[in-house]
Amino acid sequence: MRQALLDAAVEIVRRDGAGALTLRAVARAARVSHMAPYHHFADKAALVAAVAREGFRGLRREMEARIERCPDDPRARFRESGIAYVAFAVKHPNLFRVMFGPETADTDANPELQAEARGVFGLMQRLLKQSQAGYAIREDDARQIGLTAWSLVHGLAMLCIDGQFGPEATSPAGAERLAYAATGALFRGLRR
Amino acid sequence: MRQALLDAAVEIVRRDGAGALTLRAVARAARVSHMAPYHHFADKAALVAAVAREGFRGLRREMEARIERCPDDPRARFRESGIAYVAFAVKHPNLFRVMFGPETADTDANPELQAEARGVFGLMQRLLKQSQAGYAIREDDARQIGLTAWSLVHGLAMLCIDGQFGPEATSPAGAERLAYAATGALFRGLRR
DNA sequence: ACCTGAACACCGTTCAAGT
DNA sequence: ACCTGAACACCGTTCAAGT
Numbered sequence A, B: 001m002r003q004a005l006l007d008a009a010v011e012i013v014r015r016d017g018a019g020a021l022t023l024r025a026v027a028r029a030a031r032v033s034h035m036a037p038y039h040h041f042a043d044k045a046a047l048v049a050a051v052a053r054e055g056f057r058g059l060r061r062e063m064e065a066r067i068e069r070c071p072d073d074p075r076a077r078f079r080e081s082g083i084a085y086v087a088f089a090v091k092h093p094n095l096f097r098v099m100f101g102p103e104t105a106d107t108d109a110n111p112e113l114q115a116e117a118r119g120v121f122g123l124m125q126r127l128l129k130q131s132q133a134g135y136a137i138r139e140d141d142a143r144q145i146g147l148t149a150w151s152l153v154h155g156l157a158m159l160c161i162d163g164q165f166g167p168e169a170t171s172p173a174g175a176e177r178l179a180y181a182a183t184g185a186l187f188r189g190l191r192r
Numbered sequence C, D: 001a002c003c004t005g006a007a008c009a010c011c012g013t014t015c016a017a018g019t
Helices: A001-017 A023-029 A046-065 A075-089 A093-099 A112-131 A142-161 A170-186 B002-016 B023-029 B044-066 B072-089 B095-097 B111-133 B142-161 B172-188
Strands: none
Touching: A001 A023, A001 A046, A001 A093, A001 A142, A023 A046, A046 A075, A046 A093, A046 A112, A075 A093, A075 A112, A075 A142, A075 A170, A093 A142, A112 A142, A112 B023, A142 A170, A142 B172, A170 B142, A170 B172, B002 B023, B002 B095, B023 B044, B044 B072, B044 B095, B044 B111, B044 B172, B072 B095, B072 B111, B072 B142, B072 B172, B095 B142, B142 B172
């Protein structure tokens, strides 16, 4: 039952956006009374957090699937994890916005959700460390470089789905092209 | 009247977040009937867009104020515009979220808002070009480098206010420190 | 032109019951 | 333990009036 409600919630967000996600709509989709969801989620914030959690799991899965395509090149794996991050955002923009939206951000008191988010960053961080060990990337400060890389792909993802880069950046192909260019620029640096 | 309603709306967002922004609350704050706002804004989306527009103007103002502190170093000006971007986000997190939130993103049909957003990116782009002319930054492709820089500061700003970097990154001082480190890493590159 | 108040369909949430 | 239905205070929005 809980899973059915959650599936319905994810489906609603995916199709109609976070604005359409209401407890009553979820209950209707699951063909139960408008009060039934309260037996499985404390309140609306808990439902939103559960949806966001599903999103983080999906993001991580896509990142892991993508880096399997290049098992032998640590730097390519690090980079591809970032490409997958951006690709996920444009493929599931509504879900991505819920994952980093204000309703989720307020939920500081949700350790499960925080753990899932941290898992994504942790994956990137591991790939970074393997690249450093492979002498492909500077060894300054792994945490600082990791935050920089995460910020770059996160900002790119957000601006893509907000349409700030134009309509071509909202397609997976266009967004991936931008992500390759941006990660390339980060690797090389702006300095001449 | 319109300005009074808009001021009230910005104040509500600033204090209680986008979730508290309702037409009726704005009307109450301005001491008019709950229908009065409709004479100045077509609907709620138009009010949200107007709030976002105010935000973009404030962001641009802070960026311009900050780069005046270093009139003679093109590269420092480019960098400081990015620092100001992140600083603005942590100083006005609720406003920043409205500027790039889903309610605003849907408003593709709002040319005034798009123009304001484009103005911010345009400012960064001009500073970048002046840095290139000053031989501080590679001349590859100005637009590509501009998108990369914008993505970096935007992602950093978003992750800071989402608390993903921990509580210390939500203070202006902490966020600026991160922004200096991240922009430095972008300038130098990750490659060893 | 600008403001008002009643009305409608929606929401989240509480509460008292039902099985 | 799980589900239900009535009820309450809120919303956005429409409409018919008022000045």
